[in-house]
Amino acid sequence: MNETVIRVESAAPYDVVIGSGLATRLQGLLGDSVQRVAFLYAAELAEQAEPVVQELLEHYDVLGLGLPSGEAQKTVAVAADCWEALGERGFTRSDAVVTFGGGATTDLGGWVAAGWLRGVCVVHIPTTVLAMVDAAVGGKTGVNTGAGKNLVGAFHEPAGVLCDLALLETLPEADLVAGLGEVVKCGFIADPEILRLVDETDKLTADSPVLAELVERAIRVKAEVVAVDLKETGGTDGHPGRETLNYGHTLAHALERHSGYSIRHGDAVAVGCVYAAELARLAGVLSDEVAARHAPTFAKVGLPTTVEELGVEAGFDDLIGAMRVDKKARGSVLRFLVLHDLAVPRILTGPSEEQLRAAYEVVAG
Numbered sequence: 001m002n003e004t005v006i007r008v009e010s011a012a013p014y015d016v017v018i019g020s021g022l023a024t025r026l027q028g029l030l031g032d033s034v035q036r037v038a039f040l041y042a043a044e045l046a047e048q049a050e051p052v053v054q055e056l057l058e059h060y061d062v063l064g065l066g067l068p069s070g071e072a073q074k075t076v077a078v079a080a081d082c083w084e085a086l087g088e089r090g091f092t093r094s095d096a097v098v099t100f101g102g103g104a105t106t107d108l109g110g111w112v113a114a115g116w117l118r119g120v121c122v123v124h125i126p127t128t129v130l131a132m133v134d135a136a137v138g139g140k141t142g143v144n145t146g147a148g149k150n151l152v153g154a155f156h157e158p159a160g161v162l163c164d165l166a167l168l169e170t171l172p173e174a175d176l177v178a179g180l181g182e183v184v185k186c187g188f189i190a191d192p193e194i195l196r197l198v199d200e201t202d203k204l205t206a207d208s209p210v211l212a213e214l215v216e217r218a219i220r221v222k223a224e225v226v227a228v229d230l231k232e233t234g235g236t237d238g239h240p241g242r243e244t245l246n247y248g249h250t251l252a253h254a255l256e257r258h259s260g261y262s263i264r265h266g267d268a269v270a271v272g273c274v275y276a277a278e279l280a281r282l283a284g285v286l287s288d289e290v291a292a293r294h295a296p297t298f299a300k301v302g303l304p305t306t307v308e309e310l311g312v313e314a315g316f317d318d319l320i321g322a323m324r325v326d327k328k329a330r331g332s333v334l335r336f337l338v339l340h341d342l343a344v345p346r347i348l349t350g351p352s353e354e355q356l357r358a359a360y361e362v363v364a365g
């Protein structure tokens with residue numbers, strides 16, 4: 001397969017490489033001064049990780065750390081265990097972390113790298129669609145706390161991201177579909193061609209060329225946004241900057257927390273985007289037509305579009321508390337990323353409780 005390289009033009013630019021059999025790229029990304037590499041991998045992916053481990057063993061002193069499955073690894077305790085292991089092995093600032101797994105692993109592993117000695121080199125090898133198009137790119141790292149999702153973390157950009165599409169062959173269909181939640185999100189916030197491709201394609205599988213194009217397009221959206229506003233301080237000319245990537249996430253994160261993290265992030269994002277579209281329509285800033293395009297497009301790839309389809313039992317009052325710890329909130333004022341049109345993202349500040357509830361009725365199911 002041909003390689004595609006997308007450069008993230010941030011303060012310390014790095015490449016996102018899309019291709020197959022990319023392990024041999026690691027040495028070039030890690031540089032010559034690295035002696036020790038902590039290889040943080042989703043333990044259930046030990047077999048898929050073997051070629052990467054062999055490559056690392058040829059060049060480095062490797063500390064393998066297998067992590068719990070999925071969201072269970074995104075805790076302060078798991079990160080603390082990793083830091084203890086790095087300490088015992090004498091990791092210095094010239095050593096590095098390599099992650100291998102889905103978004104939960106790149107978030108946790110990225111934060112371990114961000115925290116160790118206040119920041120060491122990290123390279124991500126994402127193994128899910130979601131991690132390739134979103135979590136591994138852009139340097140947001142972190143873990144969950146009792147109050148909610150991703151509440152502790154740091155911005156810590158990788159030295160590179162290696163997206164081996166062949167790894168998607170073992171990804172369960174439900175996880176592949178969930179990853180498309182973030183891809184369709186990118187279609188609405190920035191690249192409507194994504195929506196056209198989704199509307200015109202019947203089934204997206206791991207080996208489909210359309211999937212490869214969607215992955216590439218979504219990475220380009222993310223790379224462009226984080227290059228101009230890494231730390232989410234805001235955009236210019238009314239563009240919300242990095243907060244754009246948070247479309248649908250205010251409700252999504254609250255639903256994830258309420259479910260005890262038993263639902264997939266990408267599924268929750270799909271419902272959250274339908275909610276944000278309805279909220280924007282009720283606030284009078286989005287047309288009926290664009291709002292109505294949301295649910296069918298997410299549903300086209302097999303994503304849920306109501307809370308009922310997500311399998312979560314929650315009323316509005318069960319969720320509003322968690323929505324208030326959303327990072328876009330300021331004091332007691334909620335701020336939502338909404339659209340004024342396709343690819344025209346804006347912030348909606350302080351919608352009324354009546355609007356928040358009315359929009360929820362539409363997605364409740």
Ligand SMILES: NC(=O)c1ccc[n+]([C@@H]2O[C@H](COP(=O)([O-])OP(=O)(O)OC[C@H]3O[C@@H](n4cnc5c(N)ncnc54)[C@H](O)[C@@H]3O)[C@@H](O)[C@H]2O)c1
Binds near residue numbers: 074129172
């Ligand atoms: N930092 C960011 O910018 C960012 C962006 C989006 C999402 N996220 C985070 O990413 C997480 C969701 O990531 P996810 O959807 O990748 O889920 P995940 O990391 O929980 O992975 C889902 C499951 O798939 C398994 N898996 C991964 N790759 C596989 C493969 N190739 N074959 C077979 N099984 C495989 C994992 O081990 C896990 O059990 C959430 O915690 C979310 O908050 C972060």
Ligand SMILES: O=C(O)C(=O)C[C@@H](O)[C@H](O)[C@H](O)COP(=O)(O)O
Binds near residue numbers: 242246
């Ligand atoms: O990269 C970003 O910025 C995003 O908002 C991308 C989201 O898809 C991702 O889920 C992110 O982790 C959410 O960020 P958070 O700051 O709300 O935790």
Ligand SMILES: [Zn+2]
Binds near residue numbers: 249265
């Ligand atoms: Zn997300």
